[in-house]
Amino acid sequence: MQDLDKILEALSKSAFRRKFHLQGKDLAYLQAKGLPTVIAHARDFIAKRLAPAVIDNDGKQTPFRGHPVFVAQHATACCCRGCLEKWHGIPKGRTLTPDQETYIIRLLERWLQGEIEKSSQ
Secondary structure, eight states, rough: OOHHHHHHHHHHTTTTTGGOOHHHHHHHHHHHHHHHHHHHHHHHHHHTTSSSSOTTEEEEEEEEESSSHHHHHHHTTTHHHHHHHHOOOTTTTTTOOOHHHHHHHHHHHHHHHHHHHHHHO
């Protein structure tokens, strides 16, 4: 796991990762529900879709849109266990620890907060 500023900087240099931004319904949902509610959803998504040691559809479990957290997961490389391993050094094949889940949630929250700030400019 890395410092949030460092990983966000590295992710911003990836042509694939930097193309993700909240738009349309996903942005409206975040604005309407608020960050605390969306982060509560993120905790649930991470616990169910990312935390298990073995995920049947790993690499395909996170849609590209339909919820602000899904977009944030792709933008921050927290979308599957392969990306977690490559970008964050969190190995596949082991259940995520509480500290790892907290790191992912903090990263998602930081990215979502940045999208809120960009949308209000």
